[in-house]
Amino acid sequence: MNISKETVKYISNLARIELTEEEIEKFSLQLNDILRYIEQLKEIDITNISPTAHILPISNVKRSDEPRSSLKIDEVLKNAPQKEGLFFKVPKVIE
Amino acid sequence: MLNTKTAHELLDLISSGEVSYEDVLVDVKSQIKKTESKIKAYAHPPNNVESVSQGSLLKGIPIAIKDNICTKEYLTTCSSHILEGFNPPYDATVIERLKEKGALIFGKTNMDEFAFGSSCETSFYGPSRNPWDLDRVPGGSSGGSAAAVASDEAIWALGSDTGGSIRQPASLCGVVGLKPTYGRVSRYGLIAFASSLDQIGPITKDVYDTALLLNIIAGHDNRDSTSINIETEDYLKCLEKDIKGLKIAIPKEYFIKGLDKEVGDSIRETRSTLEKLGASFKEVSLPHTKYAVAVYYILATAEASSNLARFDGVQYGFRERNIDKKETGPMISMYKQSRGKGFGLEAKRRIILGTYVLSSGYYDAYYLRALKVRTLIKKDFDEVFKEFDCIITPTSPTPAFKIGERLENPLSMYLSDIYTISANLSGIPAISIPCGFTKGRLPIGLQILSAPFKERDLLRTAYTFEQNTDWHKAKPKI
Numbered sequence: 001m002n003i004s005k006e007t008v009k010y011i012s013n014l015a016r017i018e019l020t021e022e023e024i025e026k027f028s029l030q031l032n033d034i035l036r037y038i039e040q041l042k043e044i045d046i047t048n049i050s051p052t053a054h055i056l057p058i059s060n061v062k063r064s065d066e067p068r069s070s071l072k073i074d075e076v077l078k079n080a081p082q083k084e085g086l087f088f089k090v091p092k093v094i095e
Numbered sequence: 096m097l098n099t100k101t102a103h104e105l106l107d108l109i110s111s112g113e114v115s116y117e118d119v120l121v122d123v124k125s126q127i128k129k130t131e132s133k134i135k136a137y138a139h140p141p142n143n144v145e146s147v148s149q150g151s152l153l154k155g156i157p158i159a160i161k162d163n164i165c166t167k168e169y170l171t172t173c174s175s176h177i178l179e180g181f182n183p184p185y186d187a188t189v190i191e192r193l194k195e196k197g198a199l200i201f202g203k204t205n206m207d208e209f210a211f212g213s214s215c216e217t218s219f220y221g222p223s224r225n226p227w228d229l230d231r232v233p234g235g236s237s238g239g240s241a242a243a244v245a246s247d248e249a250i251w252a253l254g255s256d257t258g259g260s261i262r263q264p265a266s267l268c269g270v271v272g273l274k275p276t277y278g279r280v281s282r283y284g285l286i287a288f289a290s291s292l293d294q295i296g297p298i299t300k301d302v303y304d305t306a307l308l309l310n311i312i313a314g315h316d317n318r319d320s321t322s323i324n325i326e327t328e329d330y331l332k333c334l335e336k337d338i339k340g341l342k343i344a345i346p347k348e349y350f351i352k353g354l355d356k357e358v359g360d361s362i363r364e365t366r367s368t369l370e371k372l373g374a375s376f377k378e379v380s381l382p383h384t385k386y387a388v389a390v391y392y393i394l395a396t397a398e399a400s401s402n403l404a405r406f407d408g409v410q411y412g413f414r415e416r417n418i419d420k421k422e423t424g425p426m427i428s429m430y431k432q433s434r435g436k437g438f439g440l441e442a443k444r445r446i447i448l449g450t451y452v453l454s455s456g457y458y459d460a461y462y463l464r465a466l467k468v469r470t471l472i473k474k475d476f477d478e479v480f481k482e483f484d485c486i487i488t489p490t491s492p493t494p495a496f497k498i499g500e501r502l503e504n505p506l507s508m509y510l511s512d513i514y515t516i517s518a519n520l521s522g523i524p525a526i527s528i529p530c531g532f533t534k535g536r537l538p539i540g541l542q543i544l545s546a547p548f549k550e551r552d553l554l555r556t557a558y559t560f561e562q563n564t565d566w567h568k569a570k571p572k573i
Binding site for chain 1: 424
């Protein structure tokens with residue numbers, strides 16, 4: 001297993017995080033250390049073992065579909081880095 | 096010096112009319128003025144208070160809150176640059192409950208950025224320090240909460256625990272910290288790190304306060320679909336000073352290379368104290384213990400990479416203004432550059448690792464395999480709890496380490512949580528209580544674990560030990 005600098009760059013694009021060259025270099029080395037440590041899981045026999053994503057025996061929790069009050073729009077927008085009227089404002093998406 | 100007291104001691108004093116909650120606030124503030132420049136426990140220190148609803152139970156007693164729990168009156172930033180200035184429009188469920196009972200929300204405590212760390216050093220605001228030795232870390236990620244309580248800059252506090260983030264700092268600072276059973280306390284308003292592992296819990300000066308606080312925050316909440324709808328109990332009633340007949344297991348896998356000698360000796364001494372008090376002991380095996388850290392760093396980073404996708408510079412927090420458009424277009428460039436500058440190193444490292452283990456071609460090898468080993472780790476505990484009421488272990492393999500010592504080697508930092516992570520993976524409750532000191536006067540913590548929703552067993556054990564020893568009464572000289 002080897003995480004090359006190219007892999008780190010590829011993953012950082014998937015994660016939408018811009019990394020500096022220095023960070024890419026550093027992460028490539030450190031992630032290799034961590035993955036080498038994680039490799040030890042390969043020694044366990046997991047045939048017929050079911051996965052545990054969640055420890056509680058509850059799933060598909062539903063509630064009745066009734067309207068409830070929500071936050072006021074000015075409260076929702078008060079933390080926005082940029083807003084206009086009733087909207088969050090973002091850089092131009094469509095050319 | 097009312098700030099040195101526990102919440103239940105203060106409640107008695109206020110009820111009898113000897114002091115008022117204002118007297119308590121004065122003393123807490125004066126302690127903060129005196130020691131906060133050294134400890135740096137707070138990310139957002141207490142505001143001036145104009146009025147308090149001294150409702151029923153808690154009578155205006157102040158509580159410090161970890162900076163990842165949403166509070167209307169205080170910024171909530173997860174000690175991260177990317178949430179700078181975020182002022183939540185709502186309170187977390189635990190905050191609502193505390194207010195209903197008359198608690199005063201009093202300051203937000205420093206933490207590792209997004210709870211990613213075991214030392215409080217990854218905070219955007221800089222590290223908190225251990226009140227017992229200012230050159231050492233308070234532990235993490237709830238290091239600010241533990242340091243505030245240990246230094247009497249807070250009466251008590253809330254933390255959150257994903258892999259040991261309440262218990263390890265409680266251990267390193269010589270206070271009490273409880274991670275409740277997964278599903279016991281609502282996570283609504285807790286900014287998510289790893290949703291299948293996170294729990295909110297108390298950090299206090301004694302076990303009584305932990306039970307008192309758990310009584311308030313525990314219980315079903317229909318805004319958190321993972322909070323379980325079963326009866327809670329009066330945890331104060333679990334505080335019997337008697338453990339005769341209690342069966343306690345000691346797992347041999349926790350007493351291995353890497354365990355500090357003084358910590359090991361202290362736990363063995365604790366065992367003989369508990370034996371004298373009437374508990375019986377047996378060595379057991381939790382055979383998959385050694386895989387817990389590896390499983391955790393796959394699952395926790397995978398969940399984190401998904402949870403932290405919401406920090407994109409659109410709805411709240413930091414946005415990079417001078418966007419270099421490059422080849423990806425203005426919108427995606429804005430995402431990438433805001434996240435690149437807004438997240439600190441450890442957050443980026445974990446998001447990259449989590450994205451990697453979930454990425455196409457690696458999902459089965461890492462994520463799915465880790466979920467299966469998680470099943471085995473949980474089964475180990477199920478087996479032991481068929482026969483035993485509690486398990487005891489050290490909370491941390493070492494006492495508080497030096498600031499900077501593990502920062503450049505992430506794996507060595509991750510191994511700080513080797514004894515605490517399994518409880519999160521299995522969802523079981525676990526508490527850390529003070530059980531000794533090293534020769535260098537650093538606190539040592541005992542971890543007690545019990546079966547899911549059997550907080551009563553670990554509280555009873557913790558309370559009995561505490562009431563027969565004096566470790567929790569020691570105070571640091573700052």
